[in-house]
Amino acid sequence: MRRHLTAFAAIALAGGMLLTPGTANAADFPATAPQGVVDQPLAPLKTTVSYPRRAWAGDSYVYTLRIKNIGEWYTDIAYVGGYLPSQVSKVRIVGKPSGSYCEVSGREVGCLLDTLNPGRTATLKVRVWLRSGARGTATADFGSASIDVPAGGPGTLDIHGIDVGTDVKYVRVKTRVLR
DSSP, X not given: OOOXXXXXXXXXXXXXXXXXXXXXXXXXXXXXXXXXXXXXXXXOEEEEEEOOSEEETTOEEEEEEEEEEOSSSOOSEEEEXXXXXXXXXXXXXXXXXXXXXXXXXXXXXXXXXXXXXXXXXXXXXXXXXXXTTOOSEEEEEEEEEEEEOOOOSSSOOOOTTOOOEEEEEEXXXXXXXXX
């Protein structure tokens, strides 16, 4: 049975092992899997985005991202992020799941989600304001990632040669700017 490790616990364990002198050397670790072989995560995510197909320059609109765990296990680490259009003047996160950590930096948005159980959905809402001189097509790219952190051995987590299952999916959406 898998043990529950959150992102912060995994980082704390890994940081503690890195800061402890003389715990092990590189010769003690087994060889890793061949390059190009990637384990599939036990908790893959499905991302759907709701957005307007057309928007007026100078107006605001909302991207609604729904992230669903379609796997058989809960997520250890789930991340949702995106790059917003260059025509955007302001960005705000107006709705997020409880227990999540979200941040906006310029036109970039990122959220680290709490544990997502199988079959459950988390919703993230991002409001953007278009510049009054916006033209053309506003293109946004969103991505979601699920990372499975394996349980450690007897009380420790071996970060060298670790096989993590990753699942990254990207969604590109386009909104036509009307004048």
